[in-house]
Amino acid sequence: DAGVIQSPRHEVTEMGQEVTLRCKPISGHDYLFWYRQTMMRGLELLIYFNNNVPIDDSGMPEDRFSAKMPNASFSTLKIQPSEPRDSAVYFCASSYGTSGGSSYNEQFFGPGTRLTVL
Amino acid sequence: DAKTTQPTSMDCAEGRAANLPCNHSTISGNEYVYWYRQIHSQGPQYIIHGLKNNETNEMASLIITEDRKSSTLILPHATLRDTAVYYCIVAGNNRKLIWGLGTSLAVNP
Numbered sequence: 001d002a003g004v005i006q007s008p009r010h011e012v013t014e015m016g017q018e019v020t021l022r023c024k025p026i027s028g029h030d031y032l033f034w035y036r037q038t039m040m041r042g043l044e045l046l047i048y049f050n051n052n053v054p055i056d057d058s059g060m061p062e063d064r065f066s067a068k069m070p071n072a073s074f075s076t077l078k079i080q081p082s083e084p085r086d087s088a089v090y091f092c093a094s095s096y097g098t099s100g101g102s103s104y105n106e107q108f109f110g111p112g113t114r115l116t117v118l
Numbered sequence: 119d120a121k122t123t124q125p126t127s128m129d130c131a132e133g134r135a136a137n138l139p140c141n142h143s144t145i146s147g148n149e150y151v152y153w154y155r156q157i158h159s160q161g162p163q164y165i166i167h168g169l170k171n172n173e174t175n176e177m178a179s180l181i182i183t184e185d186r187k188s189s190t191l192i193l194p195h196a197t198l199r200d201t202a203v204y205y206c207i208v209a210g211n212n213r214k215l216i217w218g219l220g221t222s223l224a225v226n227p
Contacts, residue, residue: 004161031213043162043205043217056214091161095213105152105209109161 004110006092012116018080021113024073025094033107034067034077035091043091049075082117089114122206127222130200136193138221140206143187149210151182153191155202156220162205165191196225 005024013019025032033048047057052069060067064083069075079086093107123141130136142151152167166173166180168189173180179192193200205220 033213042219045214048213050213093161105150105167105207105213105215106164107162107215109163112161 004092004094004108006090006110006113008113009111010114010116012118013082014118015083016081017117018078019082019086019115019117021077021090021092021115023075023077023092023110025075025092026108027073029094029096029108030072031095031107032069032075033093033095034075035093035109036088037091037112038088046077079115082115084117087115087117121216122208122218124204124206124218124221126219127224129224129226130193130196132198132225132227133195136196136200136223136225138191138193138204138206138223139188140190141188142206142208145186145208146210149208151180151186151189152207152209152215153178153180154205154207155200156205157199157202165204196223198225198227201225 004026007022030051034046035043036046037043044059046059047067048055049069065079067077089112091109091112093109095107150167150169153165154162155165156162165177166175168180168182170182170186182189201224203220203222205217207215209215
């Protein structure tokens with residue numbers, strides 16, 4: 001398996017522009033997570049999905065952020081309009097729904113998208 | 119979820135064992151201890167997890183104290199490629215992992 005795939009790997013945009021980040025989870029995984037990582041705040045969970053349905057979006061910073069999962073193999077995180085404070089590395093991760101026993105929180109991460117908003 | 123406390127940074131000589139401590143004094147009975155690491159510019163990588171028994175896999179060993187208030191991740195023969203930030207996380211059966219700042223481990227030649 002290719003692992004979790006994210007695109008683009010780097011994105012530079014100007015303030016006010018729309019940004020769309022993409023994620024393909026590992027085949028067969030039914031949980032998908034979006035994280036944001038900055039030096040100041042560390043790694044923060046933004047939202048996660050189970051079977052394509054958003055379960056917890058309490059970490060989404062504000063209405064400028066939205067996430068969708070139209071099918072089991074694709075998810076997007078959109079920022080509109082983008083601001084310089086959104087500059088960060090955004091990670092997507094996926095995991096199995098029901099694994100044997102205790103591996104509920106074994107998450108597989110993608111390589112991340114480094115976003116710079118000028 | 120219980121909070122964890124880890125040293126900010128540690129050093130280890132290549133080929134020696136690296137012992138990374140973690141305190142989780144408020145852990146509850148149904149919470150597991152998970153360890154992840156993040157090598158520079160990569161996504162975090164799962165290492166190991168445990169409930170109360172010691173665990174070992176091809177990457178590391180996890181030692182959990184009998185009262186479960188602390189644990190130690192052991193990398194038996196550290197290599198330069200083990201230089202990374204190591205995160206100790208306590209979580210139950212929900213899916214939300216709360217990430218602290220971790221321990222930055224430097225393996226020196």
